[in-house]
Amino acid sequence: MSYQLLKENIRRNVNFSDMQIDEICSFFNTKTVKKGEYLLTQGSICKFEGFVTKGCFRIFIIDTKGNENILYFAAEDWWLIDTDSFMNQTPSDLYFQALEDSEVLIIQKADKERLYDQLPLVEKLFRIMSQKALAAWQKRLIRNHCLTAKERYQYFLNTYPNIASRITDRQIAGYLGITHEFLSKIKSKSLKN
Amino acid sequence: MSYQLLKENIRRNVNFSDMQIDEICSFFNTKTVKKGEYLLTQGSICKFEGFVTKGCFRIFIIDTKGNENILYFAAEDWWLIDTDSFMNQTPSDLYFQALEDSEVLIIQKADKERLYDQLPLVEKLFRIMSQKALAAWQKRLIRNHCLTAKERYQYFLNTYPNIASRITDRQIAGYLGITHEFLSKIKSKSLKN
């Protein structure tokens, strides 16, 4: 059952009772997305949050120079969220694109508001999730300032081995904020050491 | 009264009753910090969160190369939080240093836990605060990837004029992730246009 992964993910943050967690899960619906398809595109308002149970997504932005800049990848056990657009219901800057055939558990904005009212402990759940994410983003920015591209690449390989192994180098370069040509040169130099 | 700023800051996120907001404020104590002093240093466990009512702080990290890397500035109406260390009660990577004689409203870790229990709506408050912060950090990382140092400098000046005007260029360079020499060159080139 694909809800099992979601339940475990939630329980890692807040210890809900079995009844509560079933209640929470009942707000989510399964959605399948084929490789290459988009769940969200720039300019549209994000009305849902998702939890990936199968496959892999990239969350990216196309900047004014036309470069694809990848915020993060979401494989199994990751959340698929545009915090800004979902919270403020403003047009999104982001794209959610499936890099493989994927399955996502989806909760709609209106349902999430109902869930907050119905089960106030869900506030704590998303408070903790947001704080963990916040700490991670702060550390990532520091790494971008302190580390060279090569060091960031190696950190990525070590930290997310099962994401790195299933995506192209172009995607990794987009995540690291470098060109794919330069990533290729980093790799060839690493082999010589 | 220095609590007024805190009350307004909180009410911008959750509409508490007067009684509730007084209750929340009663958990905070005033602390004065002189220019140059530290409220948190690397290696210590962060047992508090703060809200700045007067003065200005820099929140920074010293990396392995000895560079001071500034995560953000906290002047009046800003929160002073090491999310990671406070949440996990692990040794902090950060320094909180006053750049001016300052005043902070402090809430201790144990008291904050009590506040969550006593007034569950506070969960929503910090959920919303964390999500707003998260969205802001994601945008900042994107700017670091897409914009040149000059463009980031101008963005900083436009976005935080009353922080930029009261700190040294060295601090701004540390925030932008560039050397202060290069920032100086950016400024001299800007004047010629």
Next chain:
DNA sequence: CGCGACGTTGATTTGCCTCAACGATTGTGG
């Protein structure tokens, strides 16, 4: 006054980008 932190400037180096070309791999339609 004298010291330390600051801002500035120049010379040099380096990390990364841009552009272009090429073979290898993957995907797709006939």
Next chain:
DNA sequence: CCACAATCGTTGAGGCAAATCAACGTCGCG
């Protein structure tokens, strides 16, 4: 199942943004 296109990874030449190192004048402060 093949042919072709598209995408991918690689490599090289050249250029630019930013770092490094060093020197210097200025300012605030003890």
